Amino acid sequence: MANSPAPALVLRDGDRDELVSWTRSTTIRAGLAVRARIVLLAAEGIANARIASEVGTTTVSVWKWRNRYIEAGLAGLADAPRAGRPKRVDDERIITATLTVPPKKYGVTHWSSRLLAGHLKIGNATVARAWRKYGVQPWRSETFKFSTDPELVGKVTDVVGLYLAPPENAIVLCVDEKSQIQALDRTAPMLPMRIGDVEKRTHDYKRHGTTTLFAALEIATGHVTGAVKPKHRRQEFLSFLRQLDRAYPEPELHLVMDNYATHKTPEVKDWLDKHPRFHVHFTPTSGSWLNLVEVWFSIIDKQAIRRGVFTSVKDLNAKIRQFITGWNDRKHAFVWTKTADEILMKANHKPTSETRH
Incomplete structure (x- = not known):
């Protein structure tokens, strides 16, 4: 009979401590902990019906695990292999x-x-x-663009060569403009960061106009020569070139620039012809990412512009100048590591992807 009293279960040497550890473990499966309790209670001579009541099971289950322990010891308390073919995930x-x-x-x-x-x-x-x-991530998406510049190889080799082996007694400057920087003022004062709480600002804002930042990054030192202008035309670019001429009066200057039309107007070309110590190196079409000043633009955007509050264009210009001054006090060199061959090899993407696994 399932409810008949049973003699006390005799534990094998060393099993008691192991069974007790199973009942106290927080990582072992619950079923295995219950079986350990059954065996320990049976070893104390407690009746099967009372064991079933204490552990929340049936007397049939108590008999089963008593007998499994008698036959195989601790190994008998583990789940037996199930029949049938194991499930296969395709x-x-x-x-x-x-x-x-x-x-x-x-x-x-x-x-x-x-x-x-x-x-x-x-x-x-x-x-x-x-x-x-x-490594499949369907929820993610990125953008890309291939350069169709027929002089892609030559321009990449030229610009990267300047970065990796700059000419002696010359300075390499990465030049570009960050246009349409908005002077945005929030509709309510910002709530500052506090312990356990991040900075908060309103989602809406007031527009007070835009400005354009012209910048030249000296890659050997990280020094930035900057100027803020109301517009982005050849006049402003020529003014910035004259500023560079005054800032670097003696050495040969190698300027890395993109193919923006302002950089190639007849007036700009005439000025460069009259200043032969200025040597221009153009990045490939759709390849302005080769220009290291773009890295610096991302820095000023993250650290001074994106979360800034500007009550006017004048205020915006003042804070941009302030950032440039602070940057030049803590500047560091910008080091390029990729060779032209590595860049061109990576740029040569396969037109289709393979789905074999």
Whole structure:
């Protein structure tokens, strides 16, 4: 009978401490901890019905785990292997479906783990595991643009050569403009950062006009020569060139610039012809990222402009000048590491992607 009293269970040497540790563990499976309690209570001579009541199971289950322990010891308390073929997750099917555009009936541009799981009739956790395993991230998207410049190789080689091996007794300046910088003033005072709380500002703002920042980055030292102008025309660019002429009166100057039309007007060309110590090196079309001053522009944007509050264009210009002064006090060299061959090899993307796994 299942409810009949049973003799006290005799534990094998050393098993008591192990069973006690199972009952106290916070990481062991709950079922295994229950079985350990059953065996320990049985070893104290407690009746099967009372054991079943204490651990919340049936007397049939108590008999089962007593007998399993008698037959195989601690190993007998583990789950027995289940019959049948183990479940197989088809990662190839998941990834292939992920790389395929979702059917029109879903009306979406890319898969989510739950949508794909429902489409394939599997669990969304299974889809997520396959994505992590193969590094597939459908929710992410990036932009790209190929340069169609017929002189791409020559221009990349020229500019990178300046960075990696600048001419002796000469200075390399990366020159560009950051135009249409807005003087934005918030509609309410900003709430400063506090312990446990981030800085807050209103989502709406007042516009007070725009300005253009002309900058020349000296890559060997990180020094920046800057000027703020109301507009972005050849007149302002020529004025900035004259400023560079005064700032660097003696050495040869190699200017890295993009192909913006203002940089190639007849007036600018005439001025450069009259100042032969200025040597211009153009980046490829759609390749202004080769210009290191773009890195500095991102720094001033993040540290001084994006979260700034400006009550007027005059205030904006003053704070830009203030940042440049502070930057030049703590400046550092900008070091280029990629060779021209490495850049050109990476730029030569394959037109299609392979889906074999």
